[in-house]
Structures are given as C-alpha cells and as structure tokens.
Amino acid sequence: MPELPEVETYVRELEPELRGRTITGAAVTWPRTIAAPHADAFPAMATGQCFARFHRRGKYMLLGMESGDTLIVHLRMTGKLQVKPGDAEADRHTHVRFGLDDGRQLHFHDTRKFGRIWLVADTQPVLAKLGPEPFADEFSVAELGKRLAGRRAAVKGLLLDQSIVAGVGNIYADEALFLAQIAPQRPGGDLNEAELRAVRDSVRQVLGRAIELRGSSLGDSALQNYLRPGGEQGGFQLEHNVFRRTGEPCPVCGTPIRRIVIAQRSTHYCPHCQK
Secondary structure (H helix, E strand, O other), X not given: OOOHHHHHHHHHHHHHHHOOOEEEEEEEOOHHHEEEOOOOOHHHHHOOOEEEEEEXXXXXXXXXXXXXXXXXXXXXXXXXXXXXXXXXXXXXXXXXXXXXXXXXXXXXXXXXXXXXXXXXXXXXXXXXXXXXXXXXXXXXXXXXHHHHOOOOOEHHHHHOOOOOOOOOOHHHHHHHHHHHOOOOOOEHHHOOHXXXXXXXHHHHHHXXXXXXXXXXXXXXXXXXXXXXXXXXXXXXXXXXXXXXXXXXXXXXXXXEOEEEEEOOEEEEEOOOOOO
C-alpha cells in the first residue's frame, strides 16, 4: 500500500501538473470514497476550486486550494491519483473524476475501494492523531524512546502505529528494521538508546532512498499497489532487502529470509542479522 515515499512522490509530481488548475466539475461513482462533505455535496463544493498548495502529512496528500480549503487524499491499499487526457475513459475502478480547466481530467482509481477523500476547511480533525514526521527534528531518539517506553508490543507493530511516527507502513518498517539489525518481534520498550538511534536513523535512510527512487510498485497489473501520477512505476522495489523475499538469501549473510505475522501484517526479516 502507498506509504510515505509513494505519497511524497505523488505530491511532488502532481504539483507541476495541477498548480493553478481549476476544477471545472466532479463526478463520484462510489460515494463511500468521499469522507467529507457528504458525497452528494462534494461535486458542487469541488467545482471552481483552484489548486494552490501541495503538501504531505504522513500518508495523506494535502492539496490546498486558493479558497483555503484542502483536498485531503488517503490512498489506503490500492488508491491512485492520476492525471489523464480529457477523452480518457473511466473504468469500473475509477470512483472520482475531476475535470480541469486545461481539458484534462484527474482520476481517483481504487481497486479495493478503501481510499478516502476529504474537502475541508480545517485539516486538524483528520490529521490530529498523527505522530511526528520521520525527517522532522521532533522525531528524535529521545522522543522515540518516550513513545516506546514500557510498550511490550513488537517494535514492528509499533512502527506501523501512525501516532508514534507518521508515514511508515509495512514495506518500510521491514526494510528499516533490517538496516538497523533489530528483530521485528522485539518488544519496543526493550530497545536501548543505541538501538533506538539505529531504528530512527534507519527509518530516515530507507525512506530517503525510497523517495529518491519514487517509491515501491508491487503486485500484478490488476492489483498494483502504486503507480506514479503519469502511470509509471516506482523503483525502490528493486532494492528491497527483505520485504516479500521469503526464502531468498539475505543480501548480507545468505540466510533465507523468514516471514512471520506481527500486528496482522506479513513481516519479513533475516533471523541471523536481526537477532
């Protein structure tokens, strides 16, 4: 599912396409996609809005409008936000379409229908529970230690908790813990200062490299987790060390990568390097 690097790529690549563009109309074919306002009111509220600001918070795209409203998009598992030609046909998985004043369209495509869109004046009710951004000063070793203190849950599961650090999901938690040489099943509260620093630094390193390569594209064509706004794949999947490499040799020691389940999520690690 799209995580911080994929969402950051969307924001960076959508900005030159959408900045200054006005929405000329909107159509919703799966009402549950619209979290706010009510789906019936959404097209009228979106029409006439002009894209002006482009940001990300955790896994949320924040597309700010000249009016002061913000179009918030959360892609969840299979959501994609793509700019299409004006004559592009909408398939059965395209649940929201926006017309643009240059004749093109913006499609929200979501095979599994878990993605959500908000158009709101105040973003805080949506974003209030998020923890610090991984690259922010607030994501310090001391702050991470504070948030994990006393926690008996597995550190892998805790990294998926968006109130602890915003934007990390299954792919990048596995890859960061491998880089940090921390076993994913270790209780979060047991990590010492050196291990906390290794986790913090590895999260930043893995996310930074994934942003450089414009995210990870996984799955077949029908259930591709992520494609860039122009339809291209990301490239970080070619550098995964452990994620979805069950049984393959560890790139460091050659031990077969093991798969277990933590917090109801597939977890991949090297049992030799991550003791």
